[in-house]
Amino acid sequence: MADSVIAVRGVTKSFSGVKALKGVDLEIRPGEIHCLAGENGSGKSTLIKVISGVYTPDEGTIELNGTAHSRLAPIDAIMGGVQVIYQDFSVFPNLSVMENLALNTELASKRKLVNWRRFRRIAEEAVAQIDFKVDLDARVGTLSVADRQLVAISRALMHDAKLIIMDEPTTALTKKEVDALFRIILDLKARGISILFVSHKLEEVFEISERFTILRNGEVAATCLPEELDRRKFSYFMTGREFEDGRFTLTNRSDEPVLEATGLGLQGGFEDVTFALHGGEILGITGLLGSGRTELALTLFGAFRADAGELRIKGRPVTFHGVRDAVDAGVGYVPEDRLTEGLFLERSIGDNIVIAEIDNVAVSAGVYDDTRKRAEADRWISELRIAAHDQDNAASTLSGGNQQRIVLAKWLATRPDILILNGPTVGVDIGSKHDIHQILQQLAGEGIAVIVISDDIPEVIQNCNRILLLKAGRIVQELDPATTSEAQLAALMTSDTTGGQQ
C-alpha cells in the first residue's frame, strides 16, 4: 500500500523559457485534506495540470498510487482516480442534472442510443454517494452555485476517485453552503478520498485543511500544518513580503457631512436606509450576497433611481437621473465585477483611465488634446504604481490587481468627493490588495469620503472607521471596528437577527 495517493517530486516546467515550476515537491496522503495556496502566477494552475496529466513536466516524476511516471497522460490520471473540479465546474448549464451526470459514463461506454431509464439510474447512483437531494430533471443552469458544485462533485465521484482537486471551491458560496460542502468533504475523507483545495485565501479553507503547501514564483515556499500558520505568515509565504496591517485611523474628518441618505428605499433592493458620511471617513457597508448592498451602491451612483427617501450631497438635496449626474456631483464608483462593468478590456490602458473625465481633457468644441490625455494617463499610472509598460497596450494585458488600479485611477482622475467601492479587492492578489488598502486610507486622509462595500471581514475591520451591517435590505446595526472582532462580525452577518428572513 502506497503511503501517498500522489507524490510529485522535483517537478520543473517552463513555458518558452519562463520557469513556471522549479523543482516542486508535493505529496498527498490517502484521506488527506490538503491546501495548495499561492498568488496568481505562482504556478498553482500549472501544478494542477501536471498532476492531472494536461502538462508534461520537463523534469521530475509523478508517483501515482505508487507507480512513478515521468509523463502522465490525462487518461492515466483519470484511471488513477484523479478528478479536477474547476472553478466553473465544467457542467453543461443547458442540460438536466441527469444528463450532466450520466453523459460521461454513456460516452465512455460508446453507446450510440440513449436509454433514459439507464440515464436516470446512473444519475441516481451518483447523487446518492453524497446524499445530494436534487431534482434530476432540473436544468443545471437554473441551480444555485452550490448545487452546481455538488453536481460536479457527484460526477467526479462516479469515476472511482481517489483524489479530488477543487479550484477555489468556496469563493461564490454563502456561509451555510460552505458548511454543507465541508460536511461532504469530511465524509469523503472518512471514505479515504483525498482532497486538494486550491486557494489564495487563508480564511476559506483554514478550518478544514490538514496540511498546506504554499507556492511562490514556482517554488514551494512552505509545507506546513495549520498550527504553524497565521494570516501574517501565510501572507509572507505567499508574497515574500511582510505587511504592516495598518489599521485606518480617522485623521481628516470634515465637519459637515458630504453625503446624507434619509429613509432611502428601492423596490426589491433595500428600504429605509439612513446614514451620514463625512469627508475623510471610510464607511464599511457589509452584508451577504443578496442583502441589497449592490443595489444600494448603484442607487448612490445614480444607476438606479431610489423610489423613497432623500439623498443630499454637501447639504443640497439631489436627484440623480443617471450616472452622469452622480459623476458631476462628485461621486465615483468602482463596480463589483471589474471585467464586465469596470473595464474596456480591448481598449488601451490610457483610454480606460481618462474615459470618465474625457470631456475635461478636451479643449473647446469636443476636440481633445492627445498630449494632455496621454500625460494625464501617465500621471495616474505612476501615481498608483500601475505596472504598465505602455499606456497604448490593451487593459486586458494587465493582472487583476493592476486592472483594479486602472478602474480606481479612472475615478480618481475625476477628482471625486465621494468614492464608492464595491468589493474593491475581489480576485486581486495579496500584494495588490495591501496596496489598494493603502491607497484608500491615503485618499481618506486627503479628505475624500470613501464607502467600501465588502463581505471580506478583515478588509472592512482593518480599513473602515465605521461599519454598517446590511441584512435583507435594511441597516440592522452600526459597528465600531475598533471594538468588533472578526469572529463577532462574521457571526452577526450570518445570524438571523432580522427575524425569520434567512
Added chain:
Amino acid sequence: MTSNILESRPVRAITRDSHLVRLLGMLVAIVALFALVKPESFLNLRTWQSMAIQFPEYGLLALGVMLTMMTAGIDLSVVGIANMTSIGAAVLMLSLAPEGASGGQVALAIAVSIAFALVVGALAGTLNGLLVAKVRIPPILVTLGTLELFTGIAIIITAGKPVSGLPPAYGEVFAGKLFGVVPVPVIVFAFAVAVVGLVMNKTAFGTKILMLGTNATAARLSGLNTTGLLVRTYLFSGVLASLGGLVMLANYNSAKADYGSTYTLLTVLIVVLGGVNPNGGSGRLFGVVLAVLILQVLSSGLNMFPNVSNFYRPLIWGGVLLAVMAANYFSKDGPLLRRFSRKERSA
C-alpha cells in the same frame, strides 16, 4: 527624415496593425497585377476617373456602417436613406426650378435641395438611433425595418418610377471633374473621410463610441451618455448616407427607389473586410478606405477582361472577404498561431 516619418505615431499605428499591412499589400498586388496584364487599358486616366466616380457611392455608405459597427451596432438602412433623400432632393429641385428657370433660381434650388437631403438624412438616422438606444431594439432589426420603411416612402413618392429631368447644372457640378481631371464624387468622398477621421481621432466622441462598442455596461457606469452617443452615431450615418444619395443622383442624373440595392450587403462586407470588429469596439477608418479601394480596383480590373463576365463579381468579392479573414486567422497574432504557441508551451 524618412525614419522620422516611419516612426511617427500614425505610421507606427498602421505598421503595427498587421491587418492594415495585409490590406495595403493586397491593394498594391492587385494594382500591380492589372498594370502588368492589361497595361494599356488599366494604366489609363479614364479608367481611374471612372473608378473615382463609382466607389464614392458605396464608400460614403460604408463610412456610416463603419461608425455604427464600431458601437457594436449596424446600419442596414443606408441604401434606403440614400434613395429616399435623393428622391426628395430631386423632387424639390424640380419644383423649385422648373424648366426654363433662371441661373440664380437653379443655384438656389440646388442649394436648398442639398440642405434638405442632408436634414432628412439626419432625421432618418436619428430615428434609427432612438429606436436602438431608447426602445432598445437590436440594431440589425431596427435598420432592416427602417430600410423597408425608407424604401417604401421612396416608392410611394415616385410610384416606383425614376425621377429625372434635373437641372443640368446639378450633374455638371457633382458629376463633373475638378480642373477637368479629378471627379467631384471622389472629392466629396475624401472630404467625408477627412471629417470622419477627425471625429474618430481628434474628438472625445470618437473615443467614446469605441469605448461604448467595447463594453456598454462599463460605458454607462463610467458616466457616458450612451443614448446620446448612439443617437449621434446613427445620425452621422444617416447624413453620410444622404451624401451618398446625392452622389448617386448626380451620377445617374436621376433618382429611383431601387438604385444601389446591392450596396446594403456590400457596405457590410467592406466594413468587415476593412477590419472593423462586428462585435464593436475596434476598427480603423484607413482599413475601410483600403477595402473600398480594393473592391473597386478588383471590379474595374475585371471589367477589362471581356471573357470574365460581370456575373463573377459577387463570387470574387466573397472570395476576397473570406481570404482576408482566413489570412487573419493564420497570421502571427491570429487565433490559429496563438493556439499553436499555446500548444508549444504546453508540450
